[in-house]
Amino acid sequence: MAQNSFVTSIEDADRTLYDFGTAAEDDVDIVTLSRVDALKSHKICTSDGSEHILVTDSVVYCDKNADGTVLHFVSDRKISFRVFPGLAATGETAKYSVETGDWSASGACDVMLEVAYTGNCARLYENETLVDDSIFMGQDYPWTIGLKRFGVKKNSFVLEVDELKKDAPVYLEQWPEFSSNGIMKVSSIKARAYHEVTARI
Numbered sequence: 001m002a003q004n005s006f007v008t009s010i011e012d013a014d015r016t017l018y019d020f021g022t023a024a025e026d027d028v029d030i031v032t033l034s035r036v037d038a039l040k041s042h043k044i045c046t047s048d049g050s051e052h053i054l055v056t057d058s059v060v061y062c063d064k065n066a067d068g069t070v071l072h073f074v075s076d077r078k079i080s081f082r083v084f085p086g087l088a089a090t091g092e093t094a095k096y097s098v099e100t101g102d103w104s105a106s107g108a109c110d111v112m113l114e115v116a117y118t119g120n121c122a123r124l125y126e127n128e129t130l131v132d133d134s135i136f137m138g139q140d141y142p143w144t145i146g147l148k149r150f151g152v153k154k155n156s157f158v159l160e161v162d163e164l165k166k167d168a169p170v171y172l173e174q175w176p177e178f179s180s181n182g183i184m185k186v187s188s189i190k191a192r193a194y195h196e197v198t199a200r201i
Contacts, residue, residue, distance in 0.1 A: 031084050044071070044083075056081035070097075080114075080190035094119070094184045096159040100191070104152040108193035113145040118176050119161035119184040120168060126150060126157055136164060138173050139187070161186065 031053065033041060042054045044062060046069050054060065057080070058073040073081065103111055115122070118139060124132040131150070134143040147155070163182040164170075176183055 044069070053084045054081055055083075080188065082188040083186075092163045092182075092184075094161045094163075094186070096161075096186060098124075098157045098159050098189070100147060100150075100155045100157070102152065102154045103147075103193065106193055107195060109196040110146055110148040110194045112192045112194065113147060114142040114188075114190040114192065115145065115159065115186065116142040116188040116190075117161050117184075117186045118164065120164040120170070121162050123160045124157055125160070126155065128158075131157075136172075139176055140174075142188075142190075159186070 033053075033055070037055050040055050040057060042056070042060060044052050044054050046052065054071070056073065060074075060081070061072050063070040063072065071081075098113075100111070100113075115134075116139065117134075117136070119136055121136060122134045122143060123130055124145060132145055161184045163184040164176070165182045166178045167181075
């Protein structure tokens with residue numbers, strides 16, 4: 001049975017018809033990609049069997065091993081990606097492995113990681129030592145981490161995100177949408193190289 005759905009989130013948007021082959025569930029999320037994003041999209045499957053859409057400008061390839069699914073990004077420009085649905089986890093803390101490549105030959109003075117996450121707070125570990133942390137302020141405020149202090153060679157980190165409870169006693173300008181009593185996920189990670197130029201005048 002076909003069911004109609006209309007895009008109404010964008011002001012003055014043209015109404016778009018979606019035709020479902022079967023009856024649509026109430027909790028279905030529909031994501032409409034632009035043609036540009038669609039050409040940069042990849043379907044990935046995580047170690048728990050869940051499927052995601054990955055959008056990136058970079059070349060990406062996937063390894064699956066006993067430790068889970070590993071995504072490798074290769075680019076001569078900034079590396080960034082977005083995932084839908086976000087990379088959520090079960091329990092009260094989500095853990096992600098983040099590896100950075102050797103950027104000593106790039107000429108950059110620093111590389112910044114921008115982590116867009118949703119949760120109560122987040123922590124970054126290097127060799128099991130806490131090296132940075134963040135308190136969630138909203139989905140419009142990504143966590144920025146400077147990598148220069150960790151050296152320019154290849155490095156490995158563990159990123160932890162604690163669950164944000166629906167009834168948490170915290171103030172947020174805009175609360176995220178909850179599909180359950182709590183939420184913790186990483187929506188995107190971007191790496192931006194910064195170059196320094198000195199001019200004598």
